[in-house]
Amino acid sequence: MKYLFEIITVIALIVFTGVFLYTDTIIQAAGGEGWEGTDGVGSEMVEELGYEPWIDNSDYTFTPPSGEIESCLFALQAVFGGLLIGWIFGSWATERRIKKNPN
């Protein structure tokens, strides 16, 4: 099985997506909003104890003014990583091809 690991990974991703869709229908049916980040959920637990955060990101830089801007910055982070990976894997693949077939 040449592509065994790829196949297992794709199956796992499909199951993962299926579970997401199934959970989502339950959450939607219950009228809930769901799908917050776990750090938000964790922070809410702490706030329920009556704790007030004593400093905020906007005290020294800023909090992204909207969800769109936040996604934009996250996408930039991913693009930077993706470029690094693509460029290096690309040069490795070329190097290997030239070694195999010097013409």
Place this chain on the structure above:
Amino acid sequence: MMHIMEGFLPSPWWQIWWILALPCLIYGFYKLKKIMETNREVLPLLGVAAGFIFVLSALKLPSVTGSCSHPTGTALSAITFGPWITAVLGFIVLLFQALFLAHGGLTTLGANMVSMAIVGPFVGYYVYRGLNKVNVNFFLTVFIAAFLCDLMTYVVTALELALAFPAVSGGLLASFIAFLSVFAVTQVPIAIIEGLVFVVIFKYIIILKPDLLLKMKVLTADKMEKVKGGLEE
């Protein structure tokens, strides 16, 4: 998401985690400098390892519990370069997210580094080395190491919050379990996916650049031959 948000760790906890993180970070910079001076041909692999931390920690994935969480992406770096250098790479990502994304913050950076960039990679690295020594299948070893590397990050986050906020009734343990149920349960499916993704990544690195893994002593020469032989069947 493993970030502890800005302001959510009171004194003295944020200082304690910073004090624990700082020596690891400094030793990491020293190790990184050494690799840059003496072993320049492995730098592309370091770039790939950093790239995966950037990409994977930018993804927020929905999980079974109805909330979203990040993979950490630290396994490739932890297995090949060890936990110290991973601490530096994790620091860069966490600093970016603290300054521009309001995910985590400068005071909680120490705690977030300990969980994502230090303890997680440490566990991944030693689990990999340990299983490799007792000759468990290479790809299974990578899967288990990457899975634990991710999951331990969240276990440590839960512990950090529990230490700062022990429950009134039940104390540390009760609040540890409560935070664990938020962070770790959500993380299990994501950690499985992350483990599988790193298995595929290692497969391609072995196909394209096996000599770099030999150089970093991830595998010995005979083992590499065996793993490669297994891939060609």
